[in-house]
Amino acid sequence: MKLDSKTILIYVEHSGSKVKKNTSELITAVKKAAPSAELTGVLLCVPAERAKLCSDIEKLNLKKVYVVENESFSIFSKENFASAVKAVIEKAAPALTVFSHTTNSSETAKVLASRTQLAIICDAINFAVYEDGEFVAVHPMYAGKIRAHIKFENQPGGIVTLRPNVVEVCETASGACSSFETVPFTPVSNDAVKIINVIADASKKIDLSEADIIVAGGRGVGSKENFKVLEDLAAAINGVVGASRAAVDAGWREHHDQVGQTGKIVNPKIYIACGISGAIQHTVGMQTAKCIIAINKDPEANIFKIADYGIVGDLFQVVPELASELKKLING
Amino acid sequence: MNILVLVKQTPDTESKIKLNSDNTAIETGDLKYIINPYDEYAIEEAIKLSEKFADSKVTLICLGNAALKETTETLRKGLAMGASDAILIDAAGLNTACPYLTANAIYQNISSLKYDIILSGMKAVDDDYSCVPTLLAGMLNIPAVTAIVKLTVSPDQKTAECEREGESGREVLISSLPALFSAQKGLNEPRYPSLKGIMAAKKKEIANKKAEAVSPKIKIVKLSTPPPRPAGKIVKGDFPNNVKELASLLRSEAKVI
Amino acid sequence: MAEKVDVVVVGGGPAGIACAYTLAKAGVETIVFERGEYPGAKNVMGGILFTNALAKIIPDFREKAPVERPVTKRKFLALSEKDALGVETGFSEFTRPPHNNNFTVLRARFDQWFASQAEDAGAMILSETVVDDFIYDDNKKIIGVKTRRDDGDILCNCVVLADGVNSLLAKKAGLRSDFKPKNFVLGVKMVLGLPREKICERFALESNNDGAAYEFFGSVTNNILGSGFIYTNLESISIGLGVAVDSACKLGLRPYELLDKFMEHPYVRPLVKDAEPIEYSAHLIPEGGYREMPHVFMDNVLVCGDAASFVNTSVYHEGSNLAMESGILAAKAVMQARGRGDYSAKSLMKYAEYLEESIVIKDLKKYERLPEFLHSSPHLFNNYLDLAIELAKDYFTVDELSKGERQKLMFKKAWSRVSLIQLMSDAYKSFRSFIWN
Numbered sequence A: 001m002k003l004d005s006k007t008i009l010i011y012v013e014h015s016g017s018k019v020k021k022n023t024s025e026l027i028t029a030v031k032k033a034a035p036s037a038e039l040t041g042v043l044l045c046v047p048a049e050r051a052k053l054c055s056d057i058e059k060l061n062l063k064k065v066y067v068v069e070n071e072s073f074s075i076f077s078k079e080n081f082a083s084a085v086k087a088v089i090e091k092a093a094p095a096l097t098v099f100s101h102t103t104n105s106s107e108t109a110k111v112l113a114s115r116t117q118l119a120i121i122c123d124a125i126n127f128a129v130y131e132d133g134e135f136v137a138v139h140p141m142y143a144g145k146i147r148a149h150i151k152f153e154n155q156p157g158g159i160v161t162l163r164p165n166v167v168e169v170c171e172t173a174s175g176a177c178s179s180f181e182t183v184p185f186t187p188v189s190n191d192a193v194k195i196i197n198v199i200a201d202a203s204k205k206i207d208l209s210e211a212d213i214i215v216a217g218g219r220g221v222g223s224k225e226n227f228k229v230l231e232d233l234a235a236a237i238n239g240v241v242g243a244s245r246a247a248v249d250a251g252w253r254e255h256h257d258q259v260g261q262t263g264k265i266v267n268p269k270i271y272i273a274c275g276i277s278g279a280i281q282h283t284v285g286m287q288t289a290k291c292i293i294a295i296n297k298d299p300e301a302n303i304f305k306i307a308d309y310g311i312v313g314d315l316f317q318v319v320p321e322l323a324s325e326l327k328k329l330i331n332g
Numbered sequence B: 001m002n003i004l005v006l007v008k009q010t011p012d013t014e015s016k017i018k019l020n021s022d023n024t025a026i027e028t029g030d031l032k033y034i035i036n037p038y039d040e041y042a043i044e045e046a047i048k049l050s051e052k053f054a055d056s057k058v059t060l061i062c063l064g065n066a067a068l069k070e071t072t073e074t075l076r077k078g079l080a081m082g083a084s085d086a087i088l089i090d091a092a093g094l095n096t097a098c099p100y101l102t103a104n105a106i107y108q109n110i111s112s113l114k115y116d117i118i119l120s121g122m123k124a125v126d127d128d129y130s131c132v133p134t135l136l137a138g139m140l141n142i143p144a145v146t147a148i149v150k151l152t153v154s155p156d157q158k159t160a161e162c163e164r165e166g167e168s169g170r171e172v173l174i175s176s177l178p179a180l181f182s183a184q185k186g187l188n189e190p191r192y193p194s195l196k197g198i199m200a201a202k203k204k205e206i207a208n209k210k211a212e213a214v215s216p217k218i219k220i221v222k223l224s225t226p227p228p229r230p231a232g233k234i235v236k237g238d239f240p241n242n243v244k245e246l247a248s249l250l251r252s253e254a255k256v257i
Numbered sequence C: 001m002a003e004k005v006d007v008v009v010v011g012g013g014p015a016g017i018a019c020a021y022t023l024a025k026a027g028v029e030t031i032v033f034e035r036g037e038y039p040g041a042k043n044v045m046g047g048i049l050f051t052n053a054l055a056k057i058i059p060d061f062r063e064k065a066p067v068e069r070p071v072t073k074r075k076f077l078a079l080s081e082k083d084a085l086g087v088e089t090g091f092s093e094f095t096r097p098p099h100n101n102n103f104t105v106l107r108a109r110f111d112q113w114f115a116s117q118a119e120d121a122g123a124m125i126l127s128e129t130v131v132d133d134f135i136y137d138d139n140k141k142i143i144g145v146k147t148r149r150d151d152g153d154i155l156c157n158c159v160v161l162a163d164g165v166n167s168l169l170a171k172k173a174g175l176r177s178d179f180k181p182k183n184f185v186l187g188v189k190m191v192l193g194l195p196r197e198k199i200c201e202r203f204a205l206e207s208n209n210d211g212a213a214y215e216f217f218g219s220v221t222n223n224i225l226g227s228g229f230i231y232t233n234l235e236s237i238s239i240g241l242g243v244a245v246d247s248a249c250k251l252g253l254r255p256y257e258l259l260d261k262f263m264e265h266p267y268v269r270p271l272v273k274d275a276e277p278i279e280y281s282a283h284l285i286p287e288g289g290y291r292e293m294p295h296v297f298m299d300n301v302l303v304c305g306d307a308a309s310f311v312n313t314s315v316y317h318e319g320s321n322l323a324m325e326s327g328i329l330a331a332k333a334v335m336q337a338r339g340r341g342d343y344s345a346k347s348l349m350k351y352a353e354y355l356e357e358s359i360v361i362k363d364l365k366k367y368e369r370l371p372e373f374l375h376s377s378p379h380l381f382n383n384y385l386d387l388a389i390e391l392a393k394d395y396f397t398v399d400e401l402s403k404g405e406r407q408k409l410m411f412k413k414a415w416s417r418v419s420l421i422q423l424m425s426d427a428y429k430s431f432r433s434f435i436w437n
């Protein structure tokens, strides 16, 4: 599928009041691959949020934004969200629809693919356009050991989800967005599946896969209580705490804190691995972090092979000291 | 209750993956295969359900290379855990690099079967697409709940309550049946098959099926290996000087703080 | 009630698989239990397979089996700290099939293939299953085994123990006494990936259908009893060494450190340069020889392979071959016993007779004196090797001295290091142990 001067639809992700950073990542990635394509956006929101979000979108340099507003969007439902995007696709007929590969957006994208018969490439880390003009998405496979360069085959259009945090956002020259178009929409009521409750986890401030800074602990941390040391460091540098499977299996952390192959794939700016040996199943989940710091008392630990900086030492000594040093730096 | 479980065989996650000479596929000669780890959770959950509801049947469905002995080995592992039947759909001639095609080939072979629940893994650790379950559910026109960590089927077997990690917390959902659920880690602990189970599984027939090829929607142009991470440095010096040094490196050199 | 099969084989190594293959081919219901993830997963071997026994049961193995390279070239080298001295063979006949029945193999690959042959023949092979103990009847007779799985008991008419070097089951059955360190060599080994062309280049091999086997003595093991090796596979080399467990313990040697040092030796370094480590492993080798063999049969039980200490300690390092041979013979004895419907010790004694007539016991007997001689003569690995290297170096050194003067100095050096009596005694004992006995 060739992209040149075609329309590309960007799914605008937001937190209700603000457009999320990963939306800018999508724009950056698409712009880089297809500079002459026309970028449009799709925004789903409740009516009350529209004004705030639209003014936030102005900065994004999208040619046109399709807005679907509906009260039903206050609760996430992948079927409902997908059918709203579907309505926009029918109108805009984009060559490509791009989502961020976050929990909800990727679910929406997959349902959309199954409803529209459009092809989907999930969890890309980069886009490219080949010499022949073909659009290609790069998707890690085999736990990150291999990268597949994938193109759409015999397709008028396609859907791609882009892993958050892997694309460095460039500040685009703001060519203020000119037009918004409201697309009418009747929500689909999904009787088959109903969310009956959401148990919010008070300790979970930011989702790991979107965190900029992660302080992760492994078996070396030794107990549930000992994780306090890591929480203190995380608090000092505005990070969140993650864990290896060993720590999760021991019951010291929740499943959703697990980083790695059977946990979350994360791409933070800083990943501090404390008392983690660096098993392949763990490292595939964090090896794309921009800066990896390893603290381990075993100088032979595998984690040092992929770390940018390592300290050989006892984490119970090193981590509190690091917290106080970094706090000093941050507070000037 | 009739339960279908989608199982895929994947290279052992510890395997070294090597590319072939023209970078279009991986070398499979020396690969050691396992059941996709997420599918093991799906099998375990299915067997647990079958133990709970009388007259249940657990059928494993695998689209794979029938010429490869490891494919049947994978299914036998599932049978040894306690599944009742296994269907192997031969992937020969199909472009399984396309999740749509995989889902379609499975769809062709199960749409006429009786089922109350389909269980699958959340993703396959080889292609890491995590798309097949949703696409398949779309074709079957049944609801799909992905990445569940808990599943309870109502006594009348008409609905199921399940839990999954959503963005804003743990979501509790109720789905009508039939439905598809994909398994996330945390759903259960897969059992270690008993000797009796293994011996019985060795004697079971595996049904061989085929699927009509349809045209793929995506195509892998080439494969590459990621650039290696440059070797990092161990910050030398005694505690606490090394930590002080690290902190200043993070600011001055890495520029991340 | 536990299920029952005809024969249980414990261990999916060359011995166990050869036995199961032979039994299954004859239609005997056989089940093999293997502790490892798959047959070969836990096996360590330098990597030369002598294929006579294999050819008996699978004559066309050369076309089918995943062998790496035939061994067409051998080198024996004495190493001192920095120098090397060696002899090399290059028999052109060995470059043609059947290649002197010598092939390098990677066990993980070969054992899996061998096991699949047995499976195709009808044997059941259950991996990831450890056999922990026997099941006895009221008369204390062994009637089955207990595996470490739920519902893990299984009954059988006969148990073949092919569980390798530290066969706890042979000990449990009362067939062998406690393990003595002096009967074991500890082997450590690495597989290093190297492109085919590089292998041919470095080992001067004409094609990928040629292979080299280098054996090293002397400083490679810190001059204690043992040796080092490098064998060429198709796209990798196996490098390792074995040291006598007792001396290694006494001197506090760590085999993996020796291996590191070995790879840094000036002679070895260019051979392994830039090779990519693929796998590291360590394993014991039973080198007690004929004199330390356990009992190999009792009521309802046979022992074969390493579990029975069937390893030829000489320069041949043969283990896999004798393992297969003994496995085949065990199967034959079991089949006979089955015909008679009698698995008592008396009936299974046929196994011992077969062994006596075979290469297994003949070879072990031939080298009967070797283990003891080597253990009692640590100086062999020290004095002679270093001296030989020094003398050779002197001989080839080019400088101001005339040839006559130099050789005089060499003799002086030699006799200052060993006495004539000592030399003659060692020569005699070596002769008796290695060649004529």
Ligand SMILES: Cc1cc2nc3c(=O)[nH]c(=O)nc-3n(C[C@H](O)[C@H](O)[C@H](O)COP(=O)(O)OP(=O)(O)OC[C@H]3O[C@@H](n4cnc5c(N)ncnc54)[C@H](O)[C@@H]3O)c2cc1C
Residues within 6 Å of the ligand: A217, A218, A219, A220, A221, A243, A244, A245, A246, A247, A258, A259, A260, A261, A262, A263, A264, A274, A275, A276, A277, A278, A279, A280, A281, A282, A285, A295, A296, A297, A298, A301, A313, A314, A315, A316, B013, B037
């Ligand atoms: C199919 C499969 C999927 C898997 N998925 C995952 C996954 O998603 N995520 C994951 O993490 N793992 C996963 N694993 C498990 C993985 O293989 C490892 O077992 C696990 O990552 C090990 O966790 P760890 O590093 O915390 O523990 P260990 O390997 O035990 O390492 C603990 C480390 O702590 C160090 N240490 C101890 N005390 C201290 C101290 N006081 N100060 C400093 N250092 C100390 C030790 O030197 C050691 O290096 C998976 C395994 C399989 C088979």
Ligand SMILES: Cc1cc2nc3c(=O)[nH]c(=O)nc-3n(C[C@H](O)[C@H](O)[C@H](O)COP(=O)(O)OP(=O)(O)OC[C@H]3O[C@@H](n4cnc5c(N)ncnc54)[C@H](O)[C@@H]3O)c2cc1C
Residues within 6 Å of the ligand: C010, C011, C012, C013, C014, C015, C016, C033, C034, C035, C036, C039, C040, C042, C043, C044, C045, C046, C047, C048, C049, C050, C129, C130, C131, C132, C162, C163, C164, C165, C187, C188, C189, C240, C241, C242, C282, C283, C284, C285, C304, C305, C306, C307, C310, C311, C317, C318, C319, C320, C321, C323
């Ligand atoms: C470093 C090294 C180099 C060598 N080089 C050579 C060489 O070049 N050529 C050669 O011919 N020989 C060589 N040998 C010797 C050779 O490896 C052995 O003699 C041969 O493997 C013996 O075969 P086996 O079947 O008796 O035992 P093994 O190959 O050891 O097989 C025994 C099997 O039993 C399994 N097992 C053990 N206990 C249990 C249990 N309780 N329940 C279930 N399964 C169990 C083990 O996992 C193993 O797979 C070498 C050995 C070493 C260590």
Ligand SMILES: Nc1ncnc2c1ncn2[C@@H]1O[C@H](COP(=O)(O)O)[C@@H](O)[C@H]1O
Residues within 6 Å of the ligand: B006, B007, B008, B036, B038, B039, B042, B061, B062, B063, B064, B096, B099, B102, B119, B120, B121, B122, B123, B124, B125, B127, B128, B129, B130, B131, B132, B133
């Ligand atoms: N070839 C296949 N055969 C059977 N099930 C499959 C196959 N491919 C994928 N699946 C199922 O779909 C899940 C997600 O796979 P994927 O979309 O490839 O990541 C897996 O965990 C399996 O349960």
